Amino acid sequence: xxxxGLCRLKTAFRFPLPYPSLLAPLRTPPKNQRWTPTPGSASxxxxxxxxIVPAFNEERLLAATLNQIxxxxxxxxxxxxxxxxIVCDNNSTDGTAAIARAAGARVVFEPVNQIGxxxxxxxxxxxxxxxxxxxxxxxPTAELLADMTDQIQSGRCLAGGSTIRLAGxxxxxxxxxxxxxxxxxxxxWLAGSFIFCETTAFRQLGxxxxxMFAGEELDLxxxxxxxxxxxxxxxxxxxxxxxxxSARKVQxxxxxxxxxxxxxxxxxxxxxxxDRAACYAWYDGRR
Numbered sequence: 001x002x003x004x005g006l007c008r009l010k011t012a013f014r015f016p017l018p019y020p021s022l023l024a025p026l027r028t029p030p031k032n033q034r035w036t037p038t039p040g041s042a043s044x045x046x047x048x049x050x051x052i053v054p055a056f057n058e059e060r061l062l063a064a065t066l067n068q069i070x071x072x073x074x075x076x077x078x079x080x081x082x083x084x085x086i087v088c089d090n091n092s093t094d095g096t097a098a099i100a101r102a103a104g105a106r107v108v109f110e111p112v113n114q115i116g117x118x119x120x121x122x123x124x125x126x127x128x129x130x131x132x133x134x135x136x137x138x139x140p141t142a143e144l145l146a147d148m149t150d151q152i153q154s155g156r157c158l159a160g161g162s163t164i165r166l167a168g169x170x171x172x173x174x175x176x177x178x179x180x181x182x183x184x185x186x187x188x189w190l191a192g193s194f195i196f197c198e199t200t201a202f203r204q205l206g207x208x209x210x211x212m213f214a215g216e217e218l219d220l221x222x223x224x225x226x227x228x229x230x231x232x233x234x235x236x237x238x239x240x241x242x243x244x245x246s247a248r249k250v251q252x253x254x255x256x257x258x259x260x261x262x263x264x265x266x267x268x269x270x271x272x273x274x275d276r277a278a279c280y281a282w283y284d285g286r287r
């Protein structure tokens with residue numbers, strides 16, 4: 001007999017097909033025009049990488065993140081690649097924008113406090129051939145970015161992500177993270193803290209779903225996977241140098257808070273991810 005709870009859990013993480021994008025600047029080319037990639041072209045050209053960091057009241061962690069990103073960007077130099085650093089100030093009320101400018105980032109503003117919209121606004125102003133989204137509390141190493149450039153240069157990769165590791169020693173959270181990393185590699189699920197994607201593909205898909213307050217990275221994953229299958233490209237999960245990310249949600253919210261949110265996702269994933277109040281851990285301002 002099939003376990004109904006397991007069936008419900010599987011259903012909770014099945015994401016819909018593409019939706020009509022609300023962000024017209026990202027929607028190029030038209031939906032009915034098939035995108036035809038040129039395999040191997042990445043190895044023939046000097047590329048530009050646009051690094052996009054969405055940030056809402058991130059003055060505590062942003063400086064360290066941007067400093068590490070600037071160090072890690074050295075991985076592009078051996079290939080002669082260019083890069084730009086964009087911080088999307090997602091309606092912050094602290095010193096986020098000033099910190100970003102001091103680190104050499106170009107700052108753009110998104111008034112609607114929603115991480116998918118912040119990423120889309122950053123992407124809309126990007127001029128790179130590839131987009132790299134990094135969360136404001138996450139620090140990539142040069143080795144991780146070097147692995148990413150290898151995948152891009154192969155010409156076979158359409159998009160990708162990375163496994164993660166939490167800062168500090170949190171036994172239960174580390175076990176959950178290990179489970180996520182296994183699922184991420186097995187299912188090619190992209191963690192929102194580190195996503196790289198060919199700009200043309202991202203814009204064709206309309207970017208992140210602006211109606212979702214959480215889970216938007218998994219929705220994007222589903223659509224990227226469909227596009228990759230149709231074009232003979234791949235989605236990769238890098239794992240040799242996991243992304244270091246903060247454990248602040250472990251410290252700021254109880255185990256009960258996390259379990260209640262997970263149960264709501266299992267019961268009604270679509271409604272939960274579209275409900276700002278249900279996704280309070282991302283939006284209540286605790287940092």
